[in-house]
Amino acid sequence: MYSDIFLLATAISGVLALAALRLGLPAALAAVAAMLLFLVPGKGALAALPYVGEVSVSMGYHKLPFVAVSVILGLLVALYSPPYLRHLGAPNWYYGVHALYVLSLVYVVLFDNLVFVFLALELSIITSFLLIWYFGYGNRRFVALLYFVWAQAGSMLFLIGVALSGSFSAGTFAAAASPPCWS
């Protein structure tokens, strides 16, 4: 079942990413490498929630290029980072946030429930915001806030659009001619 593989890959990469907050590069590399497990093809349901519906995840032909590139570039960038982060004077926790960021990008594609796609987008915004806020250039805190606000506006509009459609499943998504709340 794909849901078991999904949970296993999440547990391994999640624990390693949290470990990377202290241990740095080796744990982050292992965390991102463990995300290759997500590439096993399949489909499964993690849970069924009231209102939100079935929390389904899947991996297949259409998703493969997007997820594979996210993980491979996540690995390449982690290997590239040590001299750069020494130059910046960044501490080990950078690597942990990097691994969580890559995990969020993978989740954005894997989830078929659009509320959970939104949650994955939130994780991606928060992790990238933290890295810009602490390690960016120039007026980094202003830029981080600008990024956070615009990225949030995008995610919120996405969620509102999905909610108006009345369907949270990507498989059955259809824009309502008259949104449920208006009728």
Add this chain to the structure above:
Amino acid sequence: MGLLIKMGTAGVHFWLPYAHAEAPTPLSALLSPVHVGLMAYWIWRLRAGAGWPLDALFIYGLATAVYGSLLVFREADFKRALADSTVANMGLLLAAASIRDGAISYAATAILFVGHAFAKAALFMLAGLYIVSLNTRSIGEARWDGRLLAAGALGFVALAGLFGINLIGKAYVATGVPPSLSAAALAVFALVSTAVYSLYLFNQMYRAGEGEVEYPAAMYAAVLAAAAAPYLLLLALPLWLA
């Protein structure tokens, strides 16, 4: 609309060059090529149910590609130029995800996403290599030795869509142009302008001149691997499309 803001298409794009240029470079190398590009997957995935006006989105994507390309010419900063270039490429990705034929649209979106991701990550990592080794962000000061020039050439040619899987992706976009003369003219302009700005940036780098640059081997290896990927993937493309 939310997905378009997150892609940074024209009109709702102005946050993108700031965020992607001022982020720490290893983050820029994921934020710019991958994060915003993933929104194209969701536009493609949801378009059947959403009932969006695909032809209008296609034209809007092409217009964004032209506008983003023009933005690049104002920049002397390597990272900001690459961030502006992302606006242009997100325009192309939006056009790809809006092609009427679903199968062609998917192929165009996926191939352009992958090609752009590797080329842009390689170039951001190259910009970061210059920050570490020469302490500069100016593309006009990016001195090169043979190896750096080779990596730059691979990255910029792929980004331009002149070769590598990016060329195939652009060809798919060209096949999806709505049947009108103005759309076809805009498409030609968009496909050419995204190539011209890449060559302009490569020329800027070339004009910095040859010189001794000391850089960490691990950084260069990552740049080269990402820059070569769009060409190596050409070999795998027939298997994947079959």
